[in-house]
Amino acid sequence: MADVAAPDHRPQLRPPQGRLFFGGDYNPEQWDPAVWREDVRLMQEAGVTIVSLGIFSWGLIETSEGVYDWEWLDEVVGLLHEAGIAIDLATPTAAPPSWLLTAHPEILVLDPEHHSQRPGGRLGWCPSSPVFREYAMRITAAVSERYANHPAVVMWHVSNELGGGNARCYCDVSAVRFREWLTERYGTLDVLNSAWGTGFWGHRFGSFEEVFPPRCPRDVAIPGLFLDYERFSSDELLAHYLAEKAVIRRSSDAPVTTNFMVGLGPHVVDYAAWSAHVDVVANDHYTLVRDPQRAQELAFAGDRMRGLTRDREPWLLMEHSTGAPSWQERNRAKDPGEILRNSLAHVARGSDGAMFFQWRASTAGTEQFHSAMLPHAGTDTRVWREIVELGQSLTSIAEVGGSSVAPAQVALLVDDESGWALEQGLKPHRALRYGFEPRRWHQLFWERQILVDVLPADADLAGYDLIVVPTLYVTDEARAARIAAAAEAGATVLVTYLSGIVDATSRVLAGGYPGAFRDLLGVRTEEFRPLQREEIVHLSDGSEVAEWSEDTVLGDAEVVLGYADGPGAGRPAVTRRRAGDGHAWYVSARLAQESASSIVDTLVDELQLRREIVAPAGVEAVRRRTGDASVLFLLNHTSEDVDVEATGRELITARDLTGTLRLPAGGWAVVREVARP
Numbered sequence: 111m112a113d114v115a116a117p118d119h120r121p122q123l124r125p126p127q128g129r130l131f132f133g134g135d136y137n138p139e140q141w142d143p144a145v146w147r148e149d150v151r152l153m154q155e156a157g158v159t160i161v162s163l164g165i166f167s168w169g170l171i172e173t174s175e176g177v178y179d180w181e182w183l184d185e186v187v188g189l190l191h192e193a194g195i196a197i198d199l200a201t202p203t204a205a206p207p208s209w210l211l212t213a214h215p216e217i218l219v220l221d222p223e224h225h226s227q228r229p230g231g232r233l234g235w236c237p238s239s240p241v242f243r244e245y246a247m248r249i250t251a252a253v254s255e256r257y258a259n260h261p262a263v264v265m266w267h268v269s270n271e272l273g274g275g276n277a278r279c280y281c282d283v284s285a286v287r288f289r290e291w292l293t294e295r296y297g298t299l300d301v302l303n304s305a306w307g308t309g310f311w312g313h314r315f316g317s318f319e320e321v322f323p324p325r326c327p328r329d330v331a332i333p334g335l336f337l338d339y340e341r342f343s344s345d346e347l348l349a350h351y352l353a354e355k356a357v358i359r360r361s362s363d364a365p366v367t368t369n370f371m372v373g374l375g376p377h378v379v380d381y382a383a384w385s386a387h388v389d390v391v392a393n394d395h396y397t398l399v400r401d402p403q404r405a406q407e408l409a410f411a412g413d414r415m416r417g418l419t420r421d422r423e424p425w426l427l428m429e430h431s432t433g434a435p436s437w438q439e440r441n442r443a444k445d446p447g448e449i450l451r452n453s454l455a456h457v458a459r460g461s462d463g464a465m466f467f468q469w470r471a472s473t474a475g476t477e478q479f480h481s482a483m484l485p486h487a488g489t490d491t492r493v494w495r496e497i498v499e500l501g502q503s504l505t506s507i508a509e510v511g512g513s514s515v516a517p518a519q520v521a522l523l524v525d526d527e528s529g530w531a532l533e534q535g536l537k538p539h540r541a542l543r544y545g546f547e548p549r550r551w552h553q554l555f556w557e558r559q560i561l562v563d564v565l566p567a568d569a570d571l572a573g574y575d576l577i578v579v580p581t582l583y584v585t586d587e588a589r590a591a592r593i594a595a596a597a598e599a600g601a602t603v604l605v606t607y608l609s610g611i612v613d614a615t616s617r618v619l620a621g622g623y624p625g626a627f628r629d630l631l632g633v634r635t636e637e638f639r640p641l642q643r644e645e646i647v648h649l650s651d652g653s654e655v656a657e658w659s660e661d662t663v664l665g666d667a668e669v670v671l672g673y674a675d676g677p678g679a680g681r682p683a684v685t686r687r688r689a690g691d692g693h694a695w696y697v698s699a700r701l702a703q704e705s706a707s708s709i710v711d712t713l714v715d716e717l718q719l720r721r722e723i724v725a726p727a728g729v730e731a732v733r734r735r736t737g738d739a740s741v742l743f744l745l746n747h748t749s750e751d752v753d754v755e756a757t758g759r760e761l762i763t764a765r766d767l768t769g770t771l772r773l774p775a776g777g778w779a780v781v782r783e784v785a786r787p
């Protein structure tokens with residue numbers, strides 16, 4: 111509800127002359143000046159075009175309250191500028207200095223038990239703290255005024271991963287702000303009581319002062335209150351970002367951004383609401399060891415980033431890693447070639463470059479074992495050679511800079527609020543995770559080389575042939591109407607179970623599930639029937655269903671698949687209904703992959719969904735459109751060599767291709783096509 115209007119004008123970040131963005135976080139404050147010179151020389155050797163500077167340097171710039179040491183930063187800015195390296199200059203508010211934490215411990219985040227963590231980490235500040243805000247604005251003003259007119263500074267990097275260490279604060283100041291936020295949202299106490307259904311357990315509030323942040327266990331929190339606290343917390347962090355941005359704007363017109371942490375979600379803040387306020391949508395992306403489908407998850411994140419831009423324009427990969435991070439249990443080094451393949455996968459999906467955390471591996475400090483562009487072992491290493499190769503490769507494909515990814519026919523809707531609400535509190539099946547269905551449907555298209563725009567749930571849906579609506583748990587009337595209108599206008603809409611269950615206040619939409627989509631789908635679920643551990647039921651195609659089923663009654667839809675056995679035998683499991691000029695499918699069960707896969711095959715045929723190329727699953731193909739050409743990115747994530755159709759100029763190896771290209775296991779190619787397919 112941060113009812114701050116999105117700005118109409120957004121300054122663009124233009125790729126540096128003939129290059130893409132390539133570089134990373136640069137933390138020179140960890141090194142002595144002799145190293146800076148070597149850094150800059152090696153950056154030039156690698157072809158670095160931009161660095162994010164100063165992210166954690168507050169304590170080294172403002173050495174004690176009001177006392178500034180600019181000398182070192184001036185020198186580093188000067189060195190980078192002389193070397194032709196652009197700067198994405200950070201406001202250093204992610205890591206408050208020790209003197210500030212000592213003087214004002216009240217700025218620290220309090221957990222629900224009202225414990226605070228003493229300094230040592232970062233982002234430990236409460237976003238509602240007026241004391242922190244004042245200090246943060248002062249350092250933001252000092253940094254931005256000093257460097258606003260410096261020609262090397264091309265972008266502002268506000269703080270770092272806001273919400274990463276301070277997503278929720280439960281202190282008394284936050285409680286006061288929350289009440290103000292509620293007053294603004296609901297107006298009166300009666301409206302609030304009614305929205306949250308406080309008749310239950312006699313929770314009725316007699317005054318706003320009786321309302322507290324949900325410090326009780328998550329399970330027993332009032333669902334509406336819990337969801338509003340998530341929204342409020344996201345809004346408070348956004349307000350902090352906007353306050354810093356406003357200070358920067360007083361002295362600079364350069365684009366302002368902050369780095370998101372977009373993965374499968376739900377995220378710590380509502381990026382759909384935030385994205386309108388960043389001039390460049392930027393992401394930090396790290397693959398997870400425990401994820402067996404890392405390449406597909408990376409594609410999902412890339413498609414989601416593109417969906418957060420206003421018109422599917424380029425975004426920026428602000429951070430990823432050259433190898434093992436250090437925050438997982440067993441940190442995985444990347445396989446040979448993986449740095450390039452993953453970087454190109456982000457660029458294929460719309461990033462105008464590839465940046466890393468961080469430039470030089472730290473020898474001290476919390477992240478001393480995190481990989482970097484320049485490893486501890488130095489330049490005689492595979493990682494360094496791959497970094498140099500990546501720099502050259504990005505230069506070879508620089509013509510894609512500023513271009514859009516070819517339009518997608520498929521949209522898939524995601525919603526952090528739905529994730530928050532679904533994963534909180536007492537539920538029919540508490541082991542279900544929000545991210546499962548969005549990802550599995552995305553994967554089925556990814557395996558077929560079909561592009562999907564992963565969109566915020568309230569995005570414009572015009573022009574899509576297929577709209578996938580997986581577990582869109584929170585759905586108000588307007589949202590449901592927009593999705594229904596897209597079907598009426600000719601799109602096919604596929605809705606899964608646990609969509610349209612509650613309204614924006616987390617109140618169940620009664621009358622049969624899925625309340626918000628019942629009419630569109632032509633079905634009515636009388637009762638959820640979560641499956642018990644090891645319990646399996648079968649569908650009419652012989653496939654197995656585990657985890658989730660429903661007792662659904664057919665309205666004016668037709669049955670695609672029914673339950674073949676179990677208590678719901680004979681009932682519909684997957685249905686489809688003609689809706690205006692389009693169709694609406696309902697998937698009431700957690701389908702086995704083969705069953706979902708065959709539904710996708712049907713949709714691909716019926717809707718003639720375009721495969722970028724025809725290749726085995728695990729071979730990724732995405733096109734970016736540059737002027738009148740198209741550039742085809744081919745990435746082989748499998749362990750087999752594959753032959754793919756490609757005609758045109760392979761830009762990285764500067765070869766002409768006429769028909770077939772052998773793509774080695776783990777290999778890649780970027781082809782400027784002669785004729786648009």
Ligand code: GLA
Nearest residue numbers: 270271394396429435467480
């Ligand atoms: C995040 C942060 C970085 C660093 C990396 C480590 O993305 O922004 O400062 O901590 O994680 O992976």
